[in-house]
Amino acid sequence: MIALYPGSFDPFTIGHEDIISRAAKTFDGLVVGISEDNAKDNFLNYEQRLNLAQVLFSSFSNIQISCFRGLTVDFAKELGAEIIVRGIRNVTDYESESQMAQLNKQLAPSVETIFLNSPDKYRSISSTLVRQIHLLDGDISSFVSPITKDFLLKLK
Known part of the structure; x- marks a missing residue:
């Protein structure tokens, strides 16, 4: 069975990485779908x-990385x-994700949405906060992998 984990990433x-590694253990194939046209200022x-994703997940034989446009x-x-x-x-995540899952079910009845709960140690981590900390020269080591941290530092 193939699953899709979409996002802007x-x-x-490390929260994303946790969900991806857990999902990769659960499904035969996992596509990490990177949205090209989300409503966010990337x-x-x-x-x-x-x-970055290709480097992070290169050790997983059942993960494919892909970019996409349009509806998930x-x-x-x-x-x-x-x-x-x-x-x-x-x-808050549950409420918005649940609403999105219901709409997706109406648009594509054959596609199910499943939720994976984040462990407590990752619940406060968001890409938005990591970006803010990074742009203000704070230490993001506790929130991203060393690979991601090095990647971001090279961009400065």
């Missing part, structure tokens, strides 16, 4: 995020993915 955090362009459910159908994986850190 701007940048990848810090990293999609090519940088794609390159359309990309899932294009891939033949039966599952969309979403990470949940808190109640």
Whole structure:
């Protein structure tokens, strides 16, 4: 069974990496889908995020990294993915992700969404906060992998 874990991943955090490694153990194939046209002002362009992901997950034989445009459910159908994986850190995430899952189910009844809860140690980490800390020259070592930290430092 193929699953899709979509997101902007701007940048990848250790929370994202945790969800990806857990999902990769659960499904035969996992596509990490990097959204090119999300509604966010991205810090990293999609090519940088794609390159970073390819390095981060190169040791996983069942993970494919791909960029996509448009609706996530359309990309899932294009891939033949039966599952969309979403990470949940808190109640706010659950409310927005649950609403999105319900709409996606109406758009693509054959695609299910599953939620993976973040461990307590990752619940406060978000890409937005990591970007802010990084741009203000703070230490992001506790929030991203050494690979991601080095990648971001090279951009300064």
